[in-house]
Amino acid sequence: MRLIIAECSVTYTGRGDTILPRAARAILLKRDGAVSIHSDFGNKPLNYMGKGNVHSVSTDDEGATVWTFDTRKESIRIVLHDVMTDSDHLLAELEPGLARDGTEPQLQQWLSDNPQTFGVGWTTVRREFLTGAGPVDLLVLDDKGDPQAVEIKRIATAASIYQINRYVAALNEEVEEGDPAIAGIVAAVEFRPKTVELAAKFGVRLVTIPRALFMNVAPPVAPAAGSTSSSL
Amino acid sequence: MRLIIAECSVTYTGRGDTILPRAARAILLKRDGAVSIHSDFGNKPLNYMGKGNVHSVSTDDEGATVWTFDTRKESIRIVLHDVMTDSDHLLAELEPGLARDGTEPQLQQWLSDNPQTFGVGWTTVRREFLTGAGPVDLLVLDDKGDPQAVEIKRIATAASIYQINRYVAALNEEVEEGDPAIAGIVAAVEFRPKTVELAAKFGVRLVTIPRALFMNVAPPVAPAAGSTSSSL
DNA sequence: CTGTTCATCTCGTAA
């Protein structure tokens, strides 16, 4: 990765049009051709362009170096008024990449393997059980052997309640006369506001699953003793 | 801005949980406390945290320096196995910030000032004209003096068509018997696929406005002759 | 302070 610290001004045109007045900033040029211009505030770059661009170098009428990055649809023009540092660094050629933990698929798998979470004697029938309204995440049998439908989310919202309602309605349309109606459950690590009261209104049961139960890697330990800290 | 190039591994827990295996990466520490970890690919940081965190420094059991960044809800732990470079750079203390051009408000203003864009003799009645379905961007009179409703977007999508339809329907509910029905127009710089046929289906007129017409700053010139270029 | 909408959204995945 090439890192440039420079007084620069930038114009971008493409999906939008922006102008960045002259100031000292950091410019990141990455191995895949991606370029981003960072100020000293915030995580998002002020301007950026992904890989797959053509990089041209020229000089403007005041003698400043000008970099342009072009794709078919976009263009960034960086005028380098004053380059303070320009360095190249060898990073990982094959970035291992970010591994997510505590994901919804993991939670699905864990609940499928641990149906007793919903109650003693409960068993799993099937994951991704197809209903007339689409596949419901999990179909389980309660301690009386009656089926219940489970919608699984990492974070449940009001939309999750409507979703399980659609599945339950579709399932109950096919229930035989006299058989007990299928009930709905939403299982999640976290429930957003308004979800709880909406669930109560529709008779949907909510089950909270602590993420520690189904994560592959244990959550990090507390900071070590004797550490120095600074707040901002 | 402090720039660190280092072999590092990272764990994050908060809104999600992620693990980043050991590899050489760039770490950006910004003036406002924001921190981001970049690989040599893509514009998005692998891990990041905004301002307003507490930064602690400690040492793990293998003697490696460990940085943690904590807020009430999130935590990043960076293990610095091998620091290759660590530099500090003075950037703009007051970032001028990104100025946008060719925005939707600009387009609204320009169309309000140039209703003849829709046809000879057309005039503007009002911007943000309130209907029973919310405010429509622009209400104009055509050359016959009949009102038409205009929805303005930088990029129009199918949703824009449904939106103008709601406004037009609300307006026509209040039209006197015998008066002509109000028609709908969508004006935009760009129309996404499916938008055109949907507009035809509902009888909505589409008007394309070249961005050069209403931009404050002219689009950048073509690359200078004699420039060197490299494609990726 | 929360909630809603916009973004040069980015990024994945399925059709």
Place this chain on the structure above:
DNA sequence: TTACGAGGTGAACAG
């Protein structure tokens, strides 16, 4: 290639 939905979405703005 395009359309659709999720994101550790972030950021601006209204209530």
